[in-house]
Amino acid sequence: MTPDLSIEIAGMKFNNPILTASGTCGYGEELADVFDLSHIGGIVTKSITVKPREGHPPPRTAETDSGMLNAIGLANVGVDRFIAEKLRFLEKFDTRVIVNVAGSTTQEYVDICSRLADYPRADMVELNFSCPNVQHGMAVATNPSLAENTVKEVTRVFSRPVIAKLSPNVTDITEIARACENGGASALSLINTLVGMAVDIETFRPRLTNNTGGLSGPAIKPVALAMVHKVYKAVRIPLIGIGGISNYRDVVEFFLCGARAVQIGTALFVQPDTPIQIIKDLKNYLSKNKFKNINEIVGQLRIY
Numbered sequence: 001m002t003p004d005l006s007i008e009i010a011g012m013k014f015n016n017p018i019l020t021a022s023g024t025c026g027y028g029e030e031l032a033d034v035f036d037l038s039h040i041g042g043i044v045t046k047s048i049t050v051k052p053r054e055g056h057p058p059p060r061t062a063e064t065d066s067g068m069l070n071a072i073g074l075a076n077v078g079v080d081r082f083i084a085e086k087l088r089f090l091e092k093f094d095t096r097v098i099v100n101v102a103g104s105t106t107q108e109y110v111d112i113c114s115r116l117a118d119y120p121r122a123d124m125v126e127l128n129f130s131c132p133n134v135q136h137g138m139a140v141a142t143n144p145s146l147a148e149n150t151v152k153e154v155t156r157v158f159s160r161p162v163i164a165k166l167s168p169n170v171t172d173i174t175e176i177a178r179a180c181e182n183g184g185a186s187a188l189s190l191i192n193t194l195v196g197m198a199v200d201i202e203t204f205r206p207r208l209t210n211n212t213g214g215l216s217g218p219a220i221k222p223v224a225l226a227m228v229h230k231v232y233k234a235v236r237i238p239l240i241g242i243g244g245i246s247n248y249r250d251v252v253e254f255f256l257c258g259a260r261a262v263q264i265g266t267a268l269f270v271q272p273d274t275p276i277q278i279i280k281d282l283k284n285y286l287s288k289n290k291f292k293n294i295n296e297i298v299g300q301l302r303i304y
């Protein structure tokens with residue numbers, strides 16, 4: 001019997017727990033040339049802002065040992081074009097669409113989400129809290145009360161599930177996780193990138209025009225696993241694991257630590273059909289180990 005990979009998050013069913021991570025596959029158009037998007041559990045879009053953004057000048061990505069750095073600067077088409085063109089393109093696929101939203105004030109998150117509320121194809125929103133917050137002079141990601149309030153305000157205008165995406169660049173991730181849960185988040189996704197830097201020793205310049213960037217890929221997987229493990233013990237809402245996932249073994253590790261779904265990011269640049277391979281291998285792993293349902297392994301880590 002084929003194991004059941006379907007999962008549920010906040011009452012919404014997903015065909016399987018393998019999603020794409022924000023910013024690593026645009027709005028799905030390019031990936032749709034590689035495989036049928038209906039075969040994955042969901043697609044998380046690039047962060048959408050109120051107005052279109054050009055982002056930072058190149059170079060804005062750099063390869064590092066076991067990973068990459070990026071400082072794209074939230075380049076995106078803005079909410080109006082996103083709704084008119086990109087969301088419409090995603091209509092035809094039998095997959096969940098999670099729209100990642102970024103704002104520089106609480107009001108901007110609210111404005112974007114209230115626009116998206118009128119379009120049911122946007123099944124859920126994921127709030128990217130790793131943005132500089134102009135209003136309060138610091139990132140929402142590092143301020144529990146600001147994070148809680150932002151989630152609360154968004155849930156007033158967006159009645160479908162709201163996911164808060166957590167940054168690892170904090171002292172205690174459980175504090176922010178609890179604040180988002182208190183604010184009414186239906187789920188948490190973690191982790192976003194870790195602040196990093198790479199330097200060119202010939203030019204003496206940083207490899208990114210933004211000087212620093214976000215580290216992603218296999219290098220961050222151990223950090224992400226530790227954070228999922230910690231947050232799993234701190235909250236009741238479902239967790240979506242992200243960070244360096246490139247094969248089914250990585251997915252199983254995240255599930256054992258408490259994740260109910262995962263997102264694949266940097267691996268898409270190495271092998272764009274990674275999600276399809278993972279789904280196939282995951283089924284084999286579950287069958288071989290006599291599990292009927294992927295949910296059976298969630299949080300089953302045997303800690304010392």
Ligand SMILES: Cc1cc2nc3c(=O)[nH]c(=O)nc-3n(C[C@H](O)[C@H](O)[C@H](O)COP(=O)(O)O)c2cc1C
Nearest residue numbers: 021022023047070128191192216217243244265266
């Ligand atoms: C090129 C690039 C662009 C990204 N853009 C976004 C973004 O717009 N919004 C966001 O929330 N995360 C963004 N991320 C972070 C990823 O969604 C993910 O959290 C992170 O890369 C860790 O997963 P990975 O190691 O599988 O890539 C970006 C990552 C990369 C590599």
